[in-house]
Amino acid sequence: MQLPPLDALTAELSGLIAIPSLSADPAHGDDVDRAAAWVRDAVVRAGGEAGVVTMAGRPLVVGEVRASRGAERAPTVLAYGHFDVQPPDPLELWESPPFELVERDGWLYARGVADDKGQLYMLLKAVELLAAAGELPVNVRVVCDGEEEVGGHTVVDWLDRDQRLADAAVVFDSSYVERGVPAFNVAVRGVCYLHVTVRTGTRDLHSGLYGGAALNAMHALVRTLDGVLPRDDGRLPEPLREGVSPPTAEEVAGWERLPSGASELAAAGARPSDPRGAEEFYLRTWAEPSLDVNGILGGSPVLQKTVIPVEAQANLSIRLVGDQDPDVIVAAAERLLRESAPAGAEVDVEVWTASPPGLVPVDAPAVQLALDAFEHVLGVRPLLVRTGGAIPLVSALAARGVPTVLTGFALNDSNIHSPNERLPTEHLTLGLEAACELFRRLGRLR
CATH class of the missing domain: 3.30.70.360 (Alpha-Beta Plaits)
Incomplete structure (x- = not known):
């Protein structure tokens, strides 16, 4: 299966980027609804069924694309992403219009290109391409919300009511540790x-x-x-x-490859809380x-x-x-x-x-298959890291025994939530290729 050329991908993604779906601004409520419709239509284009459910006044896209063969016996994967974005202010600091996807100096610039429209697009497009080629080995359930940027809870409420379990979940809404070093987040606080x-x-x-x-x-x-x-x-x-719960030896070994805690604190303009604060930076902020x-x-x-x-x-x-x-x-x-x-x-x-926090067992078959998939595409095995932030959906899935592959293709200097948000141009196709291989590998879960 051959991936579409970059210009075709960016042209399609531009349609979603152009919608100013600012969940924090009630004046853009219709735009959030339009973004939901765009995501719903993307699921339908992939050969699936989807609809927009309104919960607590916010749109939630729920849909499914069935496996190309033997759907009744195929594993089920839940794919999540959010289609709302942060406000672009201050506008005068943008070097190009925030809701216009622009390629410049090896980067794609636009509000939402990294958080999270561009990364959600990678998952949706991978499902579409695999289904069109008759190579989708898993049933993909899609649930996407338009309130992540305002701390919404409806996707967790939906999950609480949902009676169907998935064999694994996939979320592309994170970043590399640094360029060339991908990562999987296996715990959230x-x-x-x-x-x-x-x-x-x-x-x-x-x-x-x-x-x-x-x-x-x-x-x-x-x-x-x-x-x-x-x-x-x-x-x-x-x-x-x-x-x-103490971190595993595999996790700790990966953390030793990360930038020092002292440098992380210095880069943030912070000082250690005590003599061992820098030395134990990752342990304290993650575990x-x-x-x-x-x-x-x-x-x-x-x-x-x-x-x-x-x-x-x-x-x-x-x-x-x-x-x-x-x-x-x-x-x-x-x-x-x-x-x-x-x-x-x-x-x-x-x-x-x-x-609650969420902890994904690193030895879960879904996590190991995902690591293999990324290593196959990227040429390097992702580090197992944790995040100090709270992601209620990951915690809710962990409580139900559903391992989540939480990863992404942004970088630390992707200017997320800031003017000139950006994603490395090559990461759009790289992420799409990795998503395709990920779904292929997850087909081995049963």
Whole structure:
């Protein structure tokens, strides 16, 4: 089977790129719907059936392309991607129109070309080409949403209602470690977001009249937070580490080929949190839970105002890993906060959001077949890495025992979410070729 020439691929992709499907802007609701229709039609062009389902006011494309032969016995693969994009602002920093696909100096430029329209297109086109050639060995179920960029949850809600299991899932929405070094993400962190309020009386007080005798809410908050903050070794208190799963030897070996933690921190303009923060960079950001105070509110941090604050607030995010249960960790965090609070302080903890982590077993047949497929096409075996971010769909699939191949063809300098978003030109055809080989190999699952 021969791939179409690059100009034919870019011409087709341009149609999807041209739709300003900004999920964050209600004024572009119709454009998000148009992008959903484009994806639906792409599934139909591949010989499948598809429709657009509206969930929570957002479009979700659900469809399927059946295997070329023996569909009843063929493995089933779930393919996911999102067709919404980030706003292109600030427009003046773009060197070409954001919704016009332009090739320049070995790069394809446009909003969504890397995140995620261009990568979703690779999967959809691979299915179409294999089906047209009568070589599609798997049933491909397609589910794509238009709210990933605003943290939507409908695809997970759909999965919860869906009674059909897949043998594997494929998501192209990630990047290489660096040029020439592809990667598979085999774990995502979950997240618990807490809002903590500490009260120490009925009203703010004059610090000259009551200072040293009255309980200060800001002081109480600091002492309260100390109960959950990392210890001297960089680890969280043990109750917040329940369910941690150590990385495999194969993963750790791959991490040793990555840029040093010191260089990663320096590139981000950051400083190590403790003496071993840089040395343990990948372990801590991928395989260990973490807790960060994201904001504190109280008192008068700007104007000169000599008061003893009666109320102080903080937002906390706890990143979860391995087999950690959000409910268990939230309960442990609340207990530690209350135990650490000084006498007389009233502590209120609100849970604003919580989602579990997801861990894909690296020895799963689907993962190993996918690694073989990429190595065959790219000439190098992808590294097994984890991501510190939360991807609820991957977590939901992991909970149902469906291994996910989470990978992609963007680069660290693809300017994702920034002006002049770009994808290496050769990666469009390379990704398409890898997707074709991936579906072929996954046909061996049964």
